[in-house]
Amino acid sequence: MSTINQYHVAVVGATGAVGEQMLHTLEALDFPISQLTLLSSARSAGKKIVFKGQEYTVQEAKPESFEGVDVALFSAGGSVSKQLAPEAVKRGAIVVDNTSAYRMDPNVPLVVPEVNEVDLHNHNGIIANPNCSTIQMVVALEPIKKALGLKKVVVSTYQAVSGAGHSAIEELKSQTDAMLKGEEVEPQLLPVKGDKKHYPIAFNAIPQIDVFQDNGFTYEEMKMINETKKIMHMPELKVAATCVRLPVVAGHSESVYVEVEKEGVTTEELRSLLRDAEGVTLEDQPEEQIYPMPLFAEGKPDVFVGRIRKDLDEDKGFHLWVVSDNLLKGAAWNSVQIAWSLAKQGLLSKKA
Amino acid sequence: MSTINQYHVAVVGATGAVGEQMLHTLEALDFPISQLTLLSSARSAGKKIVFKGQEYTVQEAKPESFEGVDVALFSAGGSVSKQLAPEAVKRGAIVVDNTSAYRMDPNVPLVVPEVNEVDLHNHNGIIANPNCSTIQMVVALEPIKKALGLKKVVVSTYQAVSGAGHSAIEELKSQTDAMLKGEEVEPQLLPVKGDKKHYPIAFNAIPQIDVFQDNGFTYEEMKMINETKKIMHMPELKVAATCVRLPVVAGHSESVYVEVEKEGVTTEELRSLLRDAEGVTLEDQPEEQIYPMPLFAEGKPDVFVGRIRKDLDEDKGFHLWVVSDNLLKGAAWNSVQIAWSLAKQGLLSKKA
Structure with a gap:
């Protein structure tokens, strides 16, 4: 555990039902966070969210939002992922995507850590989180x-x-x-x-x-x-x-x-x-x-x-x-597990 | 239809959820009833039920209750059927039983008219209505x-x-x-x-x-x-x-x-x-x-x-x-369908 770095984490769809659980899970698993960026649609931007006792203001997700981000957890609908996940990857982030946008893409691993953690070694910046059921x-x-x-x-x-x-x-x-x-x-x-x-x-x-x-x-x-x-x-x-x-x-x-x-x-x-x-x-x-x-x-x-x-x-x-x-193993928990697994295996680059 | 007689019908468990639907179904299918006897446990006896505009008083089900009954629809639990169905048969009634008491008895036909109406020809006084599902x-x-x-x-x-x-x-x-x-x-x-x-x-x-x-x-x-x-x-x-x-x-x-x-x-x-x-x-x-x-x-x-x-x-x-x-095709409707089928095939004796 001593080799784990601290990471800049972004949550896209932070005000949604799954986004909320992603934040709870990051807390529960004590994910090593150096910086937290909470993103949403323009409609929900401006909302305040408390994480580990600190208040954050949710910002509208834009391509530039991902500058400096190590890992971005997406759960804001397939169209948002299609538009912004490549932008995040372009800026050096690894994306864990909880929509169906990339799941069946042969170049994107679809991962449940208990089953195919090994597939995390062959990603091109995006890892898909499967459907809950x-x-x-x-x-x-x-x-x-x-x-x-x-x-x-x-x-x-x-x-x-x-x-x-x-x-x-x-x-x-x-x-x-x-x-x-x-x-x-x-x-x-x-x-x-x-x-x-x-x-x-x-x-x-x-x-x-x-x-x-x-x-x-x-x-x-x-x-x-x-x-x-x-x-x-x-x-x-x-x-x-x-x-x-x-x-x-x-x-x-x-x-x-x-x-x-x-x-x-x-x-x-x-x-x-x-x-x-x-x-x-x-x-x-x-x-x-x-x-x-x-x-x-x-x-x-x-x-x-x-x-x-x-x-x-x-x-x-x-x-x-x-x-x-x-919302947990079916979505938020599995997504954070994937990020944790990447971190533990040294597959998350620390850029901060 | 002109060959259909009128029958003395008994409903056992008349105050229960299925019994209630049996009465609705007898009304809906315009079952040819000459006399209606409504029976229940001692606890529910005395309740009043209106059937086709006429008020009936529910009586406690006893062996003697079945004197003169042509067809008795049972839905008052397996133990009541085990105790009273043979008494009804002994008195000349045909029993259509909606409990699990006799369903797997090799001497009792288990009937869904759309599937095995033919089995009605081989009964010994009791016909079982299958489980709803x-x-x-x-x-x-x-x-x-x-x-x-x-x-x-x-x-x-x-x-x-x-x-x-x-x-x-x-x-x-x-x-x-x-x-x-x-x-x-x-x-x-x-x-x-x-x-x-x-x-x-x-x-x-x-x-x-x-x-x-x-x-x-x-x-x-x-x-x-x-x-x-x-x-x-x-x-x-x-x-x-x-x-x-x-x-x-x-x-x-x-x-x-x-x-x-x-x-x-x-x-x-x-x-x-x-x-x-x-x-x-x-x-x-x-x-x-x-x-x-x-x-x-x-x-x-x-x-x-x-x-x-x-x-x-x-x-x-x-x-x-x-x-x-x-409660309908799964219970009351199927039971009354069985009684109707018996009547139409001349398998219900008219004793009145």
Whole structure:
């Protein structure tokens, strides 16, 4: 730890739901910061944010904002990343991007440290942080792949609204309150802000996250499918996803069915593998009604795994229930972990 | 229709959430009733219920209550059915039982009329109504099985609290209200009334419905697995289920992955099959954001199917999203449908 330098860190999208958690995570992990630059859209510029007892004024993100920055954490939407990440790189910063802008770019590593930290060695200035629902799943899949081989994954998600930002949380809460009072509600935002139709999320389940692709899958489902194969270096892995938004504030849950390569594996073997896995907290004692739930995962960086069962009809089939705070391991925590890993491996240049 | 007689109908559990819907369904389907007997536990006896403009007093269910009854619809819990269904049969009634008491009894047909109406011919006085989550799924699976063959089903459910009764709806609502006000909540009922621990359902997802079995599956999951094979007459079908309770008042949703026997089937072929299927309403236009949602299924007897997609990596794999009101097609509607079918086929004796 004594070889760690201090770094000039920029957070782009500092006033957003993920940006806020990035700052909490930088604090929680005691990231070695020499200078902190908080950036946002023009609309949010001027806001004050307290970090480690010191007040910062959020500035509008511009190309010049990145002068002298060592590492820039982006979470302000894909178009901001497309426009400004190259500007940051041009000025010598390493970008950790939490949007989908660069994730499938073959020249950009897509990293979950517990799975493919090694890919950090081959970047061209930008490292992509995967989609929230992908991250928590691959943390649970990697130890299975390593020990037993992995052939097939079918996942159904149970996703919180916090992934759609502060305003989605507000919509869920105000809509729920109105419905309880028997008042009319007029959905404004969910399932997708920019899409044509909006549906109530309170007391509902909406099988649409992000926009539809021509193949009938949503973009969120395609992210889970494509990103999983890229992160795990398994283009041949069969992956399918159905992504559903729920009236849950924070914490994504996933019902994951996997088929392994190895024959004759038992539930207890799989449980034991996941008990020892990096980044995983096993919560799996059915006889005591112990299993992961999103309400109790909120605010915690772990990926919680439980409900592990061998399929009754398929020797190589297993079921898992995977829960994590989508703003933490699914976004902010993983991004800061990437920056930490770069720093520890001497891959972050100190320019100050 | 002119050959239909009038029948003496008894509803056991008339004051419960399902019993209430049974009465609505008997009204909606204009079931030919000569006499109506409403029965309940001693605790609820004496309550008044209005049916087709006439007031009835609920009586305590006893063996003698079934004298002269032609058809008795039971939905008052497994122990009541075990005790009183044989008494009703002994007195000449046909019992349609909406509990799990007799479902897996080899001498009791387990019937979803769209799937195995033919099994009604071989009963010994009791016909079992399947579990809610099973019913809506097999209605969607049957046309697929018939046209394409079926090898494997993996389902993850998104279940409403109404399946756990009036008090569970009350718990969801009061808990949600308390949480919005930042008040402490003390769960009393969910996930399972009689189990050791209770967890909040508001803004949460609980991966437990009914009690755990020794194999790590819940009883609800085992019901889906075993009942599906029995109803579809496919002991060899591979079925797996993960059942999850959500903060949704009414309407179960299911993310269903199937593998068919036939090669080269397209999404459009599957869509076309389901468009024409009995009991199914297709809601599947992703380009218009049209897909089924529980909030809009409430109060409707249909099984809504959408999000139909061919798997991208598995030629024989398909994904469906299946939604239905669990108290209607999942319980009351299916029970009354069974009684209607018996009547139309002359299998209900008229003793009056």
